Amino acid sequence: MMANDEAAAKLRTFAFVLKFGNDLMNAANFDEAAARAVNDSRPLLDFRSAALFEVSGRKAELAAQSGIPEKNPRAKVALQQQELLQKLSWDDESFMVLDRENGLPDELAGEGLKYFICKLPRPASVPEKAPEFILLLEYEREIPAFVENMVKIAGNSIAGALYFHLAAGKKGFPVRRRRGKRIFWLLVLLLVFGLMFIRVPESTTAEFTLQPEVVMPVYARFDGSIIECLKEDGSQVVEGEIIARYDTAIFQYRCQQAQSELAELEAEIALEERNAFTDAEKMGKVQLLYARRRSLEIAIAEAQWFLDNSEIRAPVSGVLVLQGGRADSITGRSVRTGDIIFEIYSGSCIIAEIPVNETDSSILQNNDLTVELFLHTAPQEEIPAEVVEIAAYPELTGQKSYCYMVRAQLPDAGNGLKYGMRGIAKLYSGEVTLGYRLFKSALLYFRGL
Numbered sequence: 001m002m003a004n005d006e007a008a009a010k011l012r013t014f015a016f017v018l019k020f021g022n023d024l025m026n027a028a029n030f031d032e033a034a035a036r037a038v039n040d041s042r043p044l045l046d047f048r049s050a051a052l053f054e055v056s057g058r059k060a061e062l063a064a065q066s067g068i069p070e071k072n073p074r075a076k077v078a079l080q081q082q083e084l085l086q087k088l089s090w091d092d093e094s095f096m097v098l099d100r101e102n103g104l105p106d107e108l109a110g111e112g113l114k115y116f117i118c119k120l121p122r123p124a125s126v127p128e129k130a131p132e133f134i135l136l137l138e139y140e141r142e143i144p145a146f147v148e149n150m151v152k153i154a155g156n157s158i159a160g161a162l163y164f165h166l167a168a169g170k171k172g173f174p175v176r177r178r179r180g181k182r183i184f185w186l187l188v189l190l191l192v193f194g195l196m197f198i199r200v201p202e203s204t205t206a207e208f209t210l211q212p213e214v215v216m217p218v219y220a221r222f223d224g225s226i227i228e229c230l231k232e233d234g235s236q237v238v239e240g241e242i243i244a245r246y247d248t249a250i251f252q253y254r255c256q257q258a259q260s261e262l263a264e265l266e267a268e269i270a271l272e273e274r275n276a277f278t279d280a281e282k283m284g285k286v287q288l289l290y291a292r293r294r295s296l297e298i299a300i301a302e303a304q305w306f307l308d309n310s311e312i313r314a315p316v317s318g319v320l321v322l323q324g325g326r327a328d329s330i331t332g333r334s335v336r337t338g339d340i341i342f343e344i345y346s347g348s349c350i351i352a353e354i355p356v357n358e359t360d361s362s363i364l365q366n367n368d369l370t371v372e373l374f375l376h377t378a379p380q381e382e383i384p385a386e387v388v389e390i391a392a393y394p395e396l397t398g399q400k401s402y403c404y405m406v407r408a409q410l411p412d413a414g415n416g417l418k419y420g421m422r423g424i425a426k427l428y429s430g431e432v433t434l435g436y437r438l439f440k441s442a443l444l445y446f447r448g449l
Helices: 002-025 029-039 076-087 147-168 179-193 249-278 284-309 358-365 432-444
Strands: 051-055 057-064 095-098 113-121 132-140 199-219 225-231 242-244 311-313 319-324 340-358 370-375 383-390 402-410 422-433
Touching: 002 029, 002 147, 002 311, 029 051, 029 057, 029 147, 051 076, 057 076, 057 199, 057 311, 076 249, 113 147, 132 147, 179 422, 199 319, 199 358, 199 370, 242 340, 311 358, 340 358, 340 370, 340 422, 370 402
Parallel strands: none
Antiparallel strands: 051 057, 051 132, 095 113, 113 132, 199 340, 199 422, 225 242, 242 311, 319 340, 340 402, 370 383, 370 422, 383 402
């Protein structure tokens, strides 16, 4: 039974090798054949990773890597493998095994890695000046015993297919081209080259938000509780109008208590002053009473200050914006000194704040910057605007990107515009060549910006 299983396994392996060689010969070009050689041979050779190099003299060039659809000759491991092959010297042997103790560099050896390096056999019909192909197989710790024999079997199929495609051309079989096609493509190339010098306006887009010309925040002047809010969010208020009130019960109590104590103290002071005329020792007590009276006067003045400032008024005329968005969210709320209670949006115009990403900031270097605004609620209507300010340095925005803030003034505050509306702003600057614009876009793309 075991003999039958072993025979069946050998037949399956033989069939796989035949199919493997046939697939390599049927590849569309050299690059596809090389990629199949290092990827489809994994079931046969059981490697961790593999690479195929084309060697001409002392120069090694990467042909394919396992595990990736396209080779990357500038990858770090590919450059290290290339340097290793260019230092190796081959005698008559067709393969060698390298590890850390046998000349494998530390950067390739890693933690116990071993390399099985095989020089694929060159067919007899291939001239000696043709390049050689070397297969690098990477294994963890131990190389299976069957690898040497399996490489000899599969190596002939790989080498035959690679030399076949190499002779046919790495891009496929050569095709005779007519002279007319060459002229046509030359004209196309000249046309594309000429288009690169066409001047086009430099532009970019960014989101904008409508903001008031002036934002006047109102802060809590002292710790306390807001007992009532007299205006709703979005109300039009005038300068000096009462917006909210503090709860003054505790301050009224303190003021009345201090006034009562002061009245009693005044009577005591009057009595002690009369006694001081006849008894000099009473004068010291009178001085203490004077100091206590001064403390009570200060307490009364302090309580009266809180009462006088318990009404929170609008500092300017404009639109009221409450913290929390509703009057009932402020009523009964405890505030601390410095907390924002509300803001007043004022001014004679509306400002569009446009954060321009740092990658597009070259458009801000010209003085002829123009802006067109399109609201999300009415994208078909263009809103003209005039740039009034450009930030001198970028700021970190909520989107975790650095942007230059551009402020543009809208000529009319009417037309249903409201603070907080958002939309898309198109910014135009001076003209640049089409080639510069395409080069800049490609550079930002490849840099991941």
